Amino acid sequence: MSRTLRQLGLIFRRDCALLLGGARGRGGATLPLLFFLSVAMLYPFAVGPDVRLLARTGAGVIWVAALLAAILPLDRLVEPDVETGFFDQWALRGLSEEAVMLVRIVAHWLCFGVPLMLATPIAAGLLSLDGGQLVRLELGLLAGTPGLAAIGVTIAALTAGLRAGAALGGLLLIPLAVPLLIFGAGSLQQGGENGLVLLAAASLVSVAIAPFAAGAAIRAARE
């Protein structure tokens, strides 16, 4: 048991290094972050500098930007390790695909969700959101980004090895992430605390299902 935990710890460290550093020419954690901030920066240019309009719609735009930014890292979440046989080697050592996938979801959340939350105050400033909105937005992202990370890893596992995997992954993520978007944006309304609860519930369901779905996808791809 302790041996397994130690091995999963090593895998976690490697996952974080790969996902943060952007190895193998596939871009690191900065790319989704820059994309996220670019959307927040471009939006006022597109709709004009009306502070009231920006404050009313800005938080929703941040949610859309977070969802779209989740598409960017999909092609490097699982595919490279399938290609080089890492998953087979872990399986031979008796590590279950589910455990490895859970580790990867946590690592992906740390390298994607947390930077996004750290960048949100900047985005909120660009969209002239007030303090209360920012707090609700951050709470929503805290509840929602684990779900986004879980869905992302599942889709990456499902599309690993397909030739058009990256493009297909983006298309698959959008419908699966819509509940998170609806509840996330809903929690921003006045009296939208229930939205936050539903968001956390939807996110939790994704996180609970994802390791099993992604592990099954890895096993199915071996046949």
Place this chain on the structure above:
Amino acid sequence: MQPCRLVADELACRRGDRLLLRGVGFSLRAGDALHLAGPNGIGKSSLLRILAGLMRPYAGQVEATGAIALSDERLPLDAHRPLGAALGFWRRLDGAGVHQADFGLEDLYDVPVRYLSTGQRKRAALACLAASGAGIWLLDEPLNGLDAHWSIVAQAAIEAHRAGGGIAVIASHQVLDLAGLMVLPLLDHLP
């Protein structure tokens, strides 16, 4: 190392809707080595993956006692990292000791894995295999790309592994110079 055993019973192997092999059976005990011989595409690699438990056999069963390590055409090392760090990941994961056969790789520890030549990659793969500490070695073309010197070293490593109570199953179309090597001609097992 626990005493290892590898028994295959009436294995059949299917890829897509094509039956590749059937009726493959053998029984290996500690110290045995088996050469899976046959032309390209006959199903050697698929058979190794079935023995490793990564693929389900179409029929028959595999019984393995002891840990299994597989070295196939893919090198499970991060291409951008220096060889020493990339190998270190597996050595730490497997809790391997300091004294590892490293196949003359020590001078290359600073070189990123993607700059290694074919032969050097093969040696790195063998080093991963040796570090795994597993009793049952499944090797897919272990001598491909190795020059005369290193293919002798590689075969010596396999012999040392057998002497230590290990099992080696080698899929290869090359001539292997191993003592008491059993040969399984897969051409006899075409459907």
